[in-house]
Amino acid sequence: MESFRSGFVGLVGPTNSGKSTLMNALLGRKLSIVSPRAQTTYHGIRGIQTKEREQIIYVDTPGFQRNPDRIARLLNKVADKNAKDCDFLVWVFDVSNPKAFSQIMQLKERISNKPIEKTFCILNKVDKVAKGDLLPLLQKIHELGVFSEIIPVSALKKDGVDRLAKLLSPMMPEGMPWYSPEDKTDRSQDFVLSEFIREKVYTATRQEVPYTVRVEMENWPEEKQPDRVPTYHAIIWVDSESRRGILIGKQGEMLKRIGTAARQDIEGYLGHQVCLKLFVRVQPHWRDDARALNKYLELET
Ligand SMILES: Nc1nc2c(ncn2[C@@H]2O[C@H](COP(=O)(O)OP(=O)(O)OP(=O)(O)O)[C@@H](O)[C@H]2O)c(=O)[nH]1
Ligand SMILES: [Mg+2]
Incomplete structure (x- = not known):
């Protein structure tokens, strides 16, 4: 063989x-x-x-x-x-x-x-x-x-x-596959979706704003309705009120731009339409908290 x-x-x-x-x-x-x-x-x-x-x-x-x-x-x-x-x-x-x-x-x-x-x-x-x-x-x-x-x-x-x-x-060494053929990544769907959103923050904002952002998908218990477009909720964490203001933008236009661009990538990834809702919240100094940062970067403390 x-x-x-x-x-x-x-x-x-x-x-x-x-x-x-x-x-x-x-x-x-x-x-x-x-x-x-x-x-x-x-x-x-x-x-x-x-x-x-x-x-x-x-x-x-x-x-x-x-x-x-x-x-x-x-x-x-x-x-x-x-x-x-x-x-x-x-x-x-x-x-x-x-x-x-x-x-x-x-x-x-x-x-x-x-x-x-x-x-x-x-x-x-x-x-x-x-x-x-x-x-x-x-x-x-x-x-x-x-x-x-x-x-x-x-x-x-x-x-x-x-x-x-x-x-x-x-x-490549000879040997059996490590993953089953339908696996595309080791990461969860939530991880990939949150990253697509983070990418849009990187491309839409300037200076240090991108580096102060962390994105988390929210588990929102929602009844699955087969003929409804699924809704995903995400929280963009920033470390100050002023950066929250920048991310939301005048009349919410910045957040809307980020959301539209992220939704397109998410739809490409999942292969179907989605509805994406973004929320911006403040958690001061999260990057100065060594434990929080290590946890986020998956490093042992
Ligand atoms: N012109 C040109 N630009 C490229 C090419 N490959 C990547 N880029 C651009 O280089 C920039 C950085 O690309 P990334 O793929 O994010 O680089 P990276 O090495 O993963 O960066 P880090 O994750 O920050 O380490 C982006 O603007 C890309 O579009 C290339 O072959 N040609
Ligand atoms: Mg990279």
């Missing part, structure tokens, strides 16, 4: 390099949230792809940050924790960032923790750079000898993503 392959592939790298975009491109659907800001992903999230003779579990992680503040230090921990048990690591760098090579050097020790044959280097966002600029960088990275493949891709335009998937397949 032909063998089955199954393994965990960790997507790791500096913040904003496109790890979550790449995970969604590999899966062919939106699961992990994406934004132009640093520090978008807060939690490890697994995207499961099952084929006839293979199951790959992609593990998205928070990005590493240089000179981390308190929260970034915790996010670095979350990334390490999620990468630790992966069979294979895909390091993702943004080639349009002039610091890409120094980021690789900075992370070299972490990269070398895995044997070279279990480590790829993805040079993402190639759509933003001239081909000629890529070659010297490729050469320099090659000379480091810490990656078994260096693969230029554009996760956004889905260039090179199929090639990456093809190169990953034979790298």
